[in-house]
Amino acid sequence: MTIELNGTSAEVLNEEPLVIKNLKNWHHIHSYGGLGKFFHGLRKRKLLATRCTNAECQEKRLWLPPRCQCPDCWHDMEWVEAPTVATIYTHSTVLYPGAPFRASIPCPLISVEIEGVCTKMMSYLKEGKPEIGMPVRAVFNTEALTNTILDLAWVPQ
Amino acid sequence: MIRFGPKNLRIPKFERPVYMVAGGLTDYRKRYPEKSSSELCMEAFRMAVEENDLKVTAEEVRRSVNWCVYSQFADHFGDQLLAASKIHDYLGFDPLGNIEVKTGGATGGSSVLAAAQAVASGYASCVPVVGWERMDEVSTKVGNSYIASAACKDFESELGWMYASYYALMARRYQYENKVPRETLARIACKNHEYACYSPYSQNPGKYTIEDVLNNDMVSDPLSFLECCVMSVGAAVLILADEETAYSLCDHPVRITAICGGTHTLRTADRRPMPILLLPNETEETYRDYFKGQRTEWPGFSSFLASRMAAYLAYNMAGIKDPIEDFDLLETHDAFTISDVQTYEDIGLRPYGRGREFIESGDAYFEGRLPTNLSGGLIGTMHAVGATGIWQLVELMWQLQGKWDKFHADPERWARYGKKKPEEFRSLQVPNAKRACAISHAGTGSHVTVTVLEKA
Structure with a gap:
């Protein structure tokens, strides 16, 4: 007999041992929460970082990637515009990316040092050959937005 | 600056000694369609209880167990949430309690830590730690993206979907600061590939020269393929016990100090x-x-x-x-x-x-x-x-x-x-x-x- 089932039958990849192919095709809904402000900032060619507003906080660092709350005192932070120039702290060129990668390869990943920022954000170099210590400036993808961190890249100054 | 408070660096201590009494492995392969994850765990478990010169029968070990710890990194890979429950049942330990531990690549170490804490505190006296991973259900490229899901999804993963690249950023900086010759790094790869030649469990044995490693293709510079770990399918089991149980099961347990x-x-x-x-x-x-x-x-x-x-x-x-x-x-x-x-x-x-x-x-x-x-x-x-x-x-x-x-x-x-x-x-x-x-x-x-x- 045939049992009527929805969808196509699974493809058999191997009979002995039996291996079948399950199809998965759906979307994940990625919520940025309070961090959405950072991605809105990229659309306006701004790098938005956060700083703690608690007068008692011992650190009051400028964070980029931003955090909505301070890891040192757990108080809310305020949004501040960070400089859009930086120097390359380290780099590596991706040649064999994982499946969903959207940028073109080879893709030079870079970590950047920005004055006043306590972190070394990961990003990528849009043009040129990366060198440690190289001064770079931020460029923004403002058309055909991905609304991901790929909308921020850097080029040599 | 990270500043420690007076208790942040307290040295841990066990309330009572903790011992390892038996271990079991499978061999490790890139693909292992012949055996399900449950079967792989069973195979490693049977090696632990049957081949470690225990003084008691496998059945007596089963009767000694009173808590289990399960160790699997990524539900993505196995495409089975609560896989630990299936494996716990498959090993015949229902209705004893269990816990599954997840800390990325350190999941195995953290699982043994959790089991040791259980024994050291007196919560349990005999605890199998059962670990496995099944990484062959997706292509290597998708597998790499699954692993990269263990980077920050908001600010990192999109940048390559490739963990080797995130290590490579550290590697480049380490090289800049410390200037280790590529030959020295290649020696590590040669050494470990060679020692794998003497292991029946190994997936990627090989006798390579330093030149082979230096001329190997880059995954993400400065890391070449021969300098990166493998992606595997397989299982491992370790049985922990308190002192009394350990010596009732075997003559030469090893102590976790x-x-x-x-x-x-x-x-x-x-x-x-x-x-x-x-x-x-x-x-x-x-x-x-x-x-x-x-x-x-x-x-x-x-x-x-x-x-x-x-x-x-x-x-x-x-x-x-x-x-x-x-x-x-x-x-x-x-x-x-x-x-x-x-x-x-x-x-x-x-x-x-x-x-x-x-x-x-x-x-x-x-x-x-x-x-x-x-x-x-x-x-x-x-x-x-x-x-x-x-x-x-x-x-x-x-x-x-x-x-x-x-x-x-x-x-x-x-x-x-x-x-x-x-x-x-x-x-x-x-x-x-x-x-x-x-x-x-x-x-x-x-x-x-x-x-x-x-x-x-």
Whole structure:
């Protein structure tokens, strides 16, 4: 007999041992929460970082990637515009990316040092050959937005 | 700056001693369609209870168990949430309690830590730790993206979907600050691939020359394929017990004198400078001239604070004064060659900036002062992630029990996995080994456990 089932039958990849192919095709809904402000900032060619507003906080660092709350005192932070120039702290060129990668390869990943920022954000170099210590400036993808961190890249100054 | 409060660095202690009594493995393969994850765990479990010279029957072991810990890195890979429940049932342990532990690449080490805590506190007296990973349901490219889901999804994963690249950023900076010759890194790859040739369990054995490694294709510069760990399918089991149970099950249990964990930010980007946390074999004087040239801060991208934290706690807990002198064997989490050199420094085998000397001096070899990754490591033998930290400890336990040959040299064991024992076989049993150390490591150093084992 045939049992009527929805969808196509699974493809058999191997009979002995039996291996079948399950199809998965759906979307994940990625919520940025309070961090959405950072991605809105990229659309306006701004790098938005956060700083703690608690007068008692011992650190009051400028964070980029931003955090909505301070890891040192757990108080809310305020949004501040960070400089859009930086120097390359380290780099590596991706040649064999994982499946969903959207940028073109080879893709030079870079970590950047920005004055006043306590972190070394990961990003990528849009043009040129990366060198440690190289001064770079931020460029923004403002058309055909991905609304991901790929909308921020850097080029040599 | 990271500032510690007075209790933050409290040295952990066990309320009562914890022992390892038996271990079991499967072989490790890139693809393993012949056996389900449950069957792989069963196979490793049966090896543990049937082949470790226990004084009791397998049935008596079953009747001794009162708590279980399960170790699997990624539900994505197995495409089965609550897989631990299936495996717990498959092994016949229902309705005993269990817990599943997840800390990325360090899942195995953290699972043993959880089991040791259960035994040490008196919560349980006999605890199997069962680890596995099934990484063959997707292509390597999708597998890499699954692993990269263990980077920050908001600010990192989209940048390559490739964990090797995130390590490579650290590697490049380490090279800039410390200028390790590529040849030295290649020696680590050659060593671990070679030791894997003497393991019937290994997935990626091979005798390579330094030239082979130097001429190998880059995954993400400066890391080549032969310098990166494998993606595996397989399982590992370790049974822990309190003193009374341990000696009722076997004559020569191995004692866990310390197992401690440290962490650091998942995003490497967020690592802030702090003063170097000193190990017992270091003083302020050790680092009087450290910050010069390209080195401006610690831990930066050159060092794993999580490894240093875990080593600091474990060494103080176990009374380790000098790791090179005090340990007879070491298993590191050699996910990549450079991260291995970084780890040598983090765990005090050499001061920061001088990790290369551990390889260059010959210390790390079978003949050296502290033979390291005689198992073949993650580069040569396996990285079935949830099993990895457990497999390292099983290998060390067998070494300390003098059973390395039993579990590696018997041609029948090779035949069990469809392999032929190589003609140029070497025994890697370290004679009279008394104390050993294992490092289990996740993320770009997000979680690390350091375990100290001692022949009882």
